[in-house]
Amino acid sequence: MALRHCLVAFLLAFVLQNGTCNGIKWLALFKTPSALALNQTQHCKQLEGLVVSQVQLCRSNLELMQTIIQAAREVIKTCRKTFSDMRWNCSSIALAPNYLLDLERGTRESAFVYALSAAAISHTIARACTTGDLPGCSCGPIPGETPGPGYRWGGCADNLNYGLVMGSKFSDAPMKMKKSGSQANKLMHLHNSEVGRQALKASMEMKCKCHGVSGSCSIKTCWKGLQELRDVALDLKNKYLSATKVVHRPMGTRKHLVPKDLDIRPVKESELVYLQSSPDFCMKNDKVGSHGTQDRQCNKTSNGSDSCDLMCCGRGYNPYMDKVVERCHCKYHWCCYVTCKKCERTVERYVCK
Ligand SMILES: *[C@@H]1O[C@H](CO)[C@@H](O)[C@H](O)[C@H]1NC(C)=O
Ligand SMILES: *[C@@H]1O[C@H](CO)[C@@H](O)[C@H](O)[C@H]1NC(C)=O
Ligand SMILES: *[C@@H]1O[C@H](CO)[C@@H](O)[C@H](O)[C@H]1NC(C)=O
């Protein structure tokens, strides 16, 4: 009897803790077949990973959906690339919508993925406005002040504002639902999503093109453009590395997320926060969502996180020979092309024991 009670309590705790984190299940959109037309509202039901309010957004903004699907693909690709030199390498993100515990719980890793997802969806929409792919928006506004002598505004700015409004509507929708579970998790995800959008805003820069007689660049035409998503992701990776552990605690009349350490300060708008500590990801352990680093490639000459020391957690590594094919003996032909031969070279590589 006691055991049964225990089990029920455990399952309940499990459901309460995990039922909440459907905030990034929409990344499953990356699997959407490109043949799916998406020109009728009933197609919205066929999309995987959406909560009810996202299906409604799909129905009322059908023309946005191809862009949002594209954003999901960007998130998967960029996350993997950004973390390819880390023990946790974001490979599990492709399991969407059925994540493992590394992304189901309020971990540092999920903090990064929420931030990246929020940044990516707004980035992709803002860019789609610029390229004219969306009927509801066009270029961003031209700034009031002049860019300086010899410069003038022109071209088409990325429509960051439209991207932020529409992107946050869609990606924050799961956290705005009343019933779904733990308040602490929702607060964490909303906060980290906002950090992602802040990083995106900060990436807005002035881009210019030269004009003038024979490339003299006497006049420059400039517009406000976003940096590439991979650069925003690198910024967020630094925030991931310095993320703050928080607890959900009463402060005044309501509960807030506050840093777990003794220093009494509110959470900063620019920092990623997490509720649950992650394992070191050295050994495989499904209970905590760790794949381990056995058989991962490591770099013997690097002294960063992909070094064999750090990647293999001190277990050591095995060398193996790998063949690389390169272009070689290239010849320039007048005029104007180059021919090359293909050469094979063997290189020594290393994988973790
Ligand atoms: C939707 O797209 C498909 C394929 O592009 C096309 O065959 C179909 O006629 C379209 N339907 C509507 C209602 O536009
Ligand atoms: C990422 O890690 C997983 C699990 O350790 C591994 O199977 C996969 O090959 C890694 N991916 C890359 C690109 O290194
Ligand atoms: C290993 O790391 C070094 C130093 O960071 C770098 O120059 C080299 O390209 C890396 N090798 C591979 C195979 O990634």
Ligand SMILES: *[C@@H]1O[C@H](CO)[C@@H](O)[C@H](O)[C@H]1NC(C)=O
């Ligand atoms: C390795 O570490 C040293 C000292 O910390 C640093 O100066 C050097 O640039 C690092 N090398 C690489 C390849 O990261």
